[in-house]
Amino acid sequence: MIPDMSRTPLHPTREQIELPMVLDCLSDPIRLAIVYQLAQQERVSSELRCGDFSGLGAKSNLAYHFAKLRECGLTQTRIVGTSRMTRLRREDLDARFPGLLDAVINSAARDADRLQLVPECDVAGVD
Amino acid sequence: MIPDMSRTPLHPTREQIELPMVLDCLSDPIRLAIVYQLAQQERVSSELRCGDFSGLGAKSNLAYHFAKLRECGLTQTRIVGTSRMTRLRREDLDARFPGLLDAVINSAARDADRLQLVPECDVAGVD
DNA sequence: TCCTATGTTCAAAGTTTATTGAACTATTGT
DNA sequence: ACAATAGTTCAATAAACTTTGAACATAGGA
Numbered sequence A, B: 001m002i003p004d005m006s007r008t009p010l011h012p013t014r015e016q017i018e019l020p021m022v023l024d025c026l027s028d029p030i031r032l033a034i035v036y037q038l039a040q041q042e043r044v045s046s047e048l049r050c051g052d053f054s055g056l057g058a059k060s061n062l063a064y065h066f067a068k069l070r071e072c073g074l075t076q077t078r079i080v081g082t083s084r085m086t087r088l089r090r091e092d093l094d095a096r097f098p099g100l101l102d103a104v105i106n107s108a109a110r111d112a113d114r115l116q117l118v119p120e121c122d123v124a125g126v127d
Numbered sequence C: 001t002c003c004t005a006t007g008t009t010c011a012a013a014g015t016t017t018a019t020t021g022a023a024c025t026a027t028t029g030t
Numbered sequence D: 001a002c003a004a005t006a007g008t009t010c011a012a013t014a015a016a017c018t019t020t021g022a023a024c025a026t027a028g029g030a
Helices: A018-025 A029-041 A051-058 A059-071 A090-096 A102-111 B019-026 B029-041 B050-055 B059-071 B090-096 B100-110
Strands: A074-082 A082-087 B077-080 B083-088
Touching: A018 A029, A018 B019, A018 B029, A018 B100, A029 A051, A029 A059, A029 A074, A029 A082, A029 A102, A029 B019, A029 B059, A051 A059, A051 A082, A059 A074, A059 B100, A102 B100, B019 B029, B029 B050, B029 B083, B029 B100, B050 B059, B050 B083, B059 B077, B059 B083, B083 B100, B090 B100
Parallel strands: none
Antiparallel strands: A074 A082, B077 B083
């Protein structure tokens, strides 16, 4: 049987990633929280499931924000069974906009309270 | 006669500057071009008049974008005669979000063509 | 096969944003 | 006082964005 390629999420190439779209994507509190959590996760494994962010809103709204993150080039999504594993496109972003992602994440970390971000220890999850 | 304080533009304090608002402000191509041009200008004098940006759009639209830049804390505006002199709030931004402004400006510079930014030599202006 | 879990897609509603031109305010210079 | 300059404010419009719930699709397990 022919695999359903229409279910493979579309990602921009590295060169197609645009600065204004990335900044706009990061300016939404929910998407910033997702990116922040993905950045914390980078230390442990590199990927998280969409479902790991259910604290941030309704399912369909998260799907909307994950699509935006993917379409602007901030994240890469891979289908595993019924789940989607998402990770930051750190290499592409660092190549395209050196220092930007780290500056945003560090700035977010400093304002974690104000931005209502999850504390680091909660991110890695439970076994 | 009592000075008209209502004409003094309002600026957030350093602590009131919020990351999402700053990122959103920088995500607009016109505002990014303004910030980029102000950053180039930092090497020469520190300020520019609103009118120096007339290439970027209509007067009332620029007033709208300058107000946004000021209200989110990216710029400081000072009234001189009938003009408004605007400069980047670099110290406040660097204190609040270390490395962010430089990363954005450097990233914009790399994409200057794509973002239709003015070349550096045109920025300092004519006598 | 049926049921469940994960996530997408769609339509609708409400909100916010960008843009324009006209009217307005304030300042400078004659 | 008058005119010109610099910029703001207002009203209106069109476009884009966020959010919600319901319906849908896919994969895995009993």
